[in-house]
Amino acid sequence: MGNAPKHRQAILEAAVRLFRQQGYAATGLSEILAASGAPKGSLYYYFPNGKAEIGLAAIELAAEKVAATLSALAANGARPEKIVARYLDMVGNWMRQSAYADGSPITTIVLEMASRDDKIREAAADAFRRWAAILEHAAVEHGCEPTQAAETARVTIALIEGALIQCRVRRSVDPLSEAAAQVKILFRETDLRRRCGHSC
Amino acid sequence: MGNAPKHRQAILEAAVRLFRQQGYAATGLSEILAASGAPKGSLYYYFPNGKAEIGLAAIELAAEKVAATLSALAANGARPEKIVARYLDMVGNWMRQSAYADGSPITTIVLEMASRDDKIREAAADAFRRWAAILEHAAVEHGCEPTQAAETARVTIALIEGALIQCRVRRSVDPLSEAAAQVKILFRETDLRRRCGHSC
DNA sequence: CGTATTATGGCGACCGGTCTATATGCGATC
């Protein structure tokens, strides 16, 4: 990581931003280079496999950043719904700042490439798994039954992705707060099911 | 509708399928023509505004088909969670048949174009609104408080979109059944809130 | 000073969407 030359990181961060905003196919390599300030020839030196390698690396970088953010929010032993609420609050601010151009950092490229590039598909699956694992762990820490906690965590990730789509389409952050409210209900329900058997 | 010449519909349906599987930018007009069997010159005769017009029409067609399916499932006065469960069951079969290539018919192109083409963005917003309205109506019919029903319906649509993404990435229909289970919880909770004030 | 590694600019083949010019069918008119 630290041994990565200077321009490589600039290219990757520009790629993450552009892929997130307009997708993989619509983003030209020249556009990435212009945004990153890196010289043209550097691209195939740092990424010998071309665009596909950049796409994969961009997903891994974005996945890592989200995981780090979630981990930070989970560090002080917060309840899972609180982690989600805080995260969605942050994301909402980013969306407003970008005029609703930024969505999920990986969804767009994943939908384009899921059927075409297995490496990208698996990297995305890994990302979603890692994010859900953080929520799952927090839920279990707070006493939820492990199997139920895992399922609720996975659904929560899906709900967040869906809410981000709605935000871009409606140019509003309302879907995020609505999602946060429902996530709260889901985790509370998961908790109740542990305590009193099934449903109250 | 019925006055639409024969090839126009073929082009549109091919476009819907290809846009759904690989996105807007990655799909070439020549690819659409090859898949539809329509001659090359017909494209700019039926769609004078070019690719953008095809994209918009494809979204509207896909949105209409989903709305029709949901309406059919809601016709006999089923509960909203039942509508969702039945719909997700159908979608799961389609996904298996396409080897997890088909996802949401509009999400991919919407994420690519939301920041670039307002017409497409608004068409997508309209589609989501219509789908949610069907669920909302069913919920209200079954006694849910209108405001709560609307919110739960919107969140349900978001959750479905998110679950479809997970299916493509994980090559599995499990996310759909998990989503259906949670949707059931959400609508039941919406119902309870009506009956006993807040939470049980 | 020579060699290996790092880093880069430019070139070529190719494919994209777009448009203009042409064919085909058919009813009206002389």
Added chain:
DNA sequence: GATCGCATATAGACCGGTCGCCATAATACG
């Protein structure tokens, strides 16, 4: 009946931009 005109329908060619690679320059090092 022949010709004209119009709407429908189509094929081909254009221009621009794309990705990918190679020849070359700058740097580090023995």
